[in-house]
Amino acid sequence: MRIFVTLILASSALVASAAAEEPLLPAQPQTEAASPATPQQRLNALFTDLKRERDEEKARELANRIRLEWQDSGSATVNLLMQWAEKAIAGEKKTMALDMLDQVIVLAPNYVEGWNRRATLHYQMGNFRKSMSDINRVLALEPRHFGAIAGMATMLEAAGKNELALRAWQQFLDIYPSDRKAQEQLGELSEKLAGSRT
Template sequence: MPATSRHLSLVVALLAMSSIAPVQAAETAQAGEALPPVTAPAQPPAEPEKLPTRAEKLDTLFAALKRERDVEKARGIADQIRAEWQDSGSATVNLLMQWAAKAVADNKQPSALDLYDQVIALAPDYVEGWNQRATLHYQMSNYRKSMSDINRVLALEPRHFGALAGMAAILEASGKDELALRAWEQFLAVYPAERKAQEQLGELEEKLAGNRT
């Protein structure tokens, strides 16, 4: 083969080889791009924070109330407890309670009593329904009915300091000072910073001590 022909063949071969390499590289790159990226395993989702139940909230508040000796701070805790008691968890019952409170404020006791009866029928385990009806019976001088409702309150919530105060007042008005004294003692075991309860207990202790001499 002449030298010129051999040189031309070599150039053609080199060009052919140089054109193959980029194609192969591109194909390799494309193949590489098609592979899914390597990622770390997904972390399991964090569990949602568990919120305390109403019973747990009340237990915490009552424990704080029992420890607290500052009058204002204790009153704030007591108000939180009352707020927990007030919410029945039912929009209907809450609305009936609002209507009943309005009727009491307007001096419409029979209407209020009917509304509290409806509350208790709808939610027999709702402590504040019984407590508010007990309070209304007391205001109407229906002491026997009030005491019956108070007993129901304390069966559902033995720490109900409002019901214990009502019980003590009815017992004292009935001349049952020893029993009234015990009711105030139970009250102060739950709510020791309440000044009025302390005063009532002290007065009864003095009265009973004077009667024994």
């Protein structure tokens, strides 16, 4: 990731120096194709594209770009804590990871991925109620967070709340319609519910 960022910065510097050597041209009007300026504008554009995209592979690429947007907290300290938490989780030091994620949430209470990562960790530790509470916070901050919605649907189904799980998968597919696994989950739950009604 650092190499990728370094390459981007290096290429930006090259473009800037090349532009400085060229004679000034009249300013061109902004077009709609220009890259959105703020993270929220970029997210909105990506979600619009994700909803329209029917090709599974292209949709997956868009979903990954959305995840990358979510990962950057805008704070070097918070980003570092998130990296340390991931290393702790990978090293099976879940309690330590939980402490770090708690700190992330204290430092950046509106950072969606802090809540989402802690929800996932609570789930892995068997703290389903706490996981669902964190998922609710994620969705209050970002109602389109398809990862959190998938987690919620999985927990609802495990708890035998199939109708609520079905609604969650429908919500997921409204945001990310070409996700094959979600389509399969929705189909299986629909069949299960139809069978229980007959």
